[in-house]
Amino acid sequence: MKKVLNLILFLGFTFWCFAQDHVNSENRIANRHCLDCHGQRVYSFVNPDDGSTVRKLMPVDFRVDSALFYTGAHHIFKCVDCHVPEYDSFPHPNQLRFEPMYACLDCHGGDDTYAKYHFETIDEQFQKSVHSPETLNGFTCWNCHDPHSFRINQRTGESIANTIAYDNAVCMKCHFETGSEVMLLLANEKLKPMSVSHDWLPNQELHFRQVRCIECHAAMHDSLLVAHLVSPADSAVKQCKECHSRNTMLLSSWYRFQNIENRNKNGFVNGVLLNEAYVIGASRNEILNILSLILFGLTLGGILVHALFRLKMNKRKRHE
Amino acid sequence: MSEKLYLYPLWLRLWHGLNALFFLTLLVTGISMQYSDIDFPLVRFDLAVTGHNIAGIGITLSYFMFITGNLFTSNGRQYRINIRSLFSDLLAQGRYYLFGIFSKQIPPFPVTLKSKFNPLQRVSYIGAMYVLFPIVAITGWALLFPETIARQAFGYSGTLLTALLHIVMGFFMSIFMIVHVYMCTVGKTPLSNFKSMINGYHEAH
Numbered sequence: 001m002k003k004v005l006n007l008i009l010f011l012g013f014t015f016w017c018f019a020q021d022h023v024n025s026e027n028r029i030a031n032r033h034c035l036d037c038h039g040q041r042v043y044s045f046v047n048p049d050d051g052s053t054v055r056k057l058m059p060v061d062f063r064v065d066s067a068l069f070y071t072g073a074h075h076i077f078k079c080v081d082c083h084v085p086e087y088d089s090f091p092h093p094n095q096l097r098f099e100p101m102y103a104c105l106d107c108h109g110g111d112d113t114y115a116k117y118h119f120e121t122i123d124e125q126f127q128k129s130v131h132s133p134e135t136l137n138g139f140t141c142w143n144c145h146d147p148h149s150f151r152i153n154q155r156t157g158e159s160i161a162n163t164i165a166y167d168n169a170v171c172m173k174c175h176f177e178t179g180s181e182v183m184l185l186l187a188n189e190k191l192k193p194m195s196v197s198h199d200w201l202p203n204q205e206l207h208f209r210q211v212r213c214i215e216c217h218a219a220m221h222d223s224l225l226v227a228h229l230v231s232p233a234d235s236a237v238k239q240c241k242e243c244h245s246r247n248t249m250l251l252s253s254w255y256r257f258q259n260i261e262n263r264n265k266n267g268f269v270n271g272v273l274l275n276e277a278y279v280i281g282a283s284r285n286e287i288l289n290i291l292s293l294i295l296f297g298l299t300l301g302g303i304l305v306h307a308l309f310r311l312k313m314n315k316r317k318r319h320e
Numbered sequence: 321m322s323e324k325l326y327l328y329p330l331w332l333r334l335w336h337g338l339n340a341l342f343f344l345t346l347l348v349t350g351i352s353m354q355y356s357d358i359d360f361p362l363v364r365f366d367l368a369v370t371g372h373n374i375a376g377i378g379i380t381l382s383y384f385m386f387i388t389g390n391l392f393t394s395n396g397r398q399y400r401i402n403i404r405s406l407f408s409d410l411l412a413q414g415r416y417y418l419f420g421i422f423s424k425q426i427p428p429f430p431v432t433l434k435s436k437f438n439p440l441q442r443v444s445y446i447g448a449m450y451v452l453f454p455i456v457a458i459t460g461w462a463l464l465f466p467e468t469i470a471r472q473a474f475g476y477s478g479t480l481l482t483a484l485l486h487i488v489m490g491f492f493m494s495i496f497m498i499v500h501v502y503m504c505t506v507g508k509t510p511l512s513n514f515k516s517m518i519n520g521y522h523e524a525h
Contacts, residue, residue: 161471202369206466240365245356278480281356281365285484292491299495303502306417310506313422 027078028070034079034087039066045090068149082147104141116155118223125221125228144170154225164212167226171213200238215243215250244281324521327436332395335385336517342379345371347494354487376460383453398437399446409439421506431522441503448496452489459486 037043037058044055069075079087082102086093108119126132131139153163175191191197198204216237218227242249328336349372352362363371390396402409412428417440420427429438437445459482462469470478507513508523516522 202366240369241356241358241361244353244365245358278477278483280353280369280483283480283483284354288484288488295491295495299498303498307502307505309422313424317424 027076030078030080031066031069035064035066035069037090038062038064064148068151072149072151074147074150101140101142104145121221121223122226122228125219125224129218129228129230130232131230144173161209164210167212167214168208175213197233211243220249241281243279246282246284248279248282250279250282323524325431325433325436325524326520327431327433327522328517328520329393329395330520331385331389331393333517333520335382335389338382339379339386342375342382343493343497345375346379346490347497349375350487350490373464376457376464380457380461383449383457386449398435399442399450401439401442401446406439406443410443413438413440417506431524436522444496444499448493448500452493452496456486456489456493459483459489 037045040058041063042055043058044053046052047054084096084099086096104119105123108114108117109123110120126141127134130136131143133139151166153166158166172194175194194208195204198207201207214227214230217230217233219229219231220227221229237243237249349363349368352368353365353372355362356365356368362368390399409429416425416428427438429435431438462482463479463486466479469482472478473481504513505511507516512523
């Protein structure tokens with residue numbers, strides 16, 4: 001009996017694994033041809049002239065991490081859904097270097113399926129930002145959002161900490177401590193190290209870990225969970241009180257969405273308690289506020305009554 | 321001429337003064353941060369943070385002074401409780417504060433060199449200094465180094481729980497301080513107990 005049960009469990013588990021994998025399996029087979037080289041740091045091919053095996057490093061820009069790809073937003077696609085089938089031959093034909101790349105709006109624009117992401121608004125904001133192609137020649141969505149690994153964190157129940165780390169890593173790809181080659185390519189300049197440009201900020205490391213860069217560097221938009229109107233550095237938020245206050249600007253961004261989601265899911269009190277984001281001056285618990293005011297009032301009231309009685313009795317004693 | 325008792329040695333008065341200074345700074349800056357408002361800032365936020373941090377470090381150091389003093393002088397004995405008679409003692413002292421004090425009754429536990437606190441004072445001082453203070457200090461230091469706080473505890477955000485505990489305990493400490501200051505007016509004259517903490521001598525009723 002035990003063996004039969006084990007067999008059923010084993011078959012059930014195998015079937016479940018198969019069902020999970022089936023979605024991607026067809027694409028995986030089709031993509032394997034590309035990822036055999038582009039999914040590797042070192043790829044090899046046979047030199048048709050002398051039959052020798054040549055090993056080469058795959059340039060970073062052409063490398064695709066298959067693990068990230070299959071957990072990313074675009075995992076349902078085959079490589080040739082976005083790239084021309086001529087890539088099938090190797091060496092790839094030279095003219096493919098000039099293959100036009102799709103932009104986000106080519107697929108996501110004007111489509112009700114993606115309406116909640118507001119791609120058109122994102123594009124408007126992006127065009128007005130310091131990242132606009134007008135400011136940075138050749139800057140596209142792909143510079144921040146690698147289509148081969150891009151993942152959606154907001155609206156997926158991902159924790160605040162992980163979302164912040166993911167989103168900030170996007171910025172840090174170019175804006176890391178010593179600046180990057182990409183910055184040289186796009187802006188022909190090298191940025192100041194982050195610790196220097198943010199030396200005015202107390203608890204730097206904590207802020208970098210707990211707050212998304214865009215909270216201070218991009219103008220909030222009501223319908224966007226990820227603001228894209230990134231402003232010049234000199235107009236970034238520098239006043240503590242803009243976040244650390246009751247009317248915190250953080251409440252007009254993604255944290256508000258997280259809070260509402262949390263409260264809907266866990267109820268008001270739990271929603272407040274389970275809220276991962278604690279911001280001094282902004283995180284307030286109304287129930288505790290009221291309780292503390294009552295207790296404070298009772299204490300002062302008690303003291304006042306006691307003091308008045310003492311005064312009255314003292315006066316009476318003096319008259320006696 | 322009333323009897324004068326030397327109850328408060330210099331180290332204790334120094335500690336008390338420092339403690340009061342740091343505590344008031346923590347109270348004002350803490351309230352300012354917690355109820356920070358763009359339109360009505362009590363203390364500028366960055367100054368409040370710096371002030372709170374400095375005063376927090378200061379009050380921790382002064383706490384070690386208090387503990388050391390209590391360990392190596394006779395002052396530590398003042399915090400010992402007689403458990404057996406605690407309830408009746410508290411009741412007697414409570415009855416005095418609520419009723420007897422108005423009719424100028426003799427306090428049930430007069431101040432002596434061996435016993436300068438009445439049972440209610442003793443319990444509340446122990447609660448404030450040996451229970452509330454360590455919790456506020458430990459959570460405060462944890463918030464100073466938030467990387468030491470567990471991300472999740474019992475399914476809740478570690479930082480939020482730590483901050484909540486810090487604020488709630490800090491609030492109770494503030495309530496203690498208000499009552500403490502008021503009760504200090506219950507002396508021979510309303511100011512005599514405050515003078516005691518300057519010159520060290522307690523004036524008996």
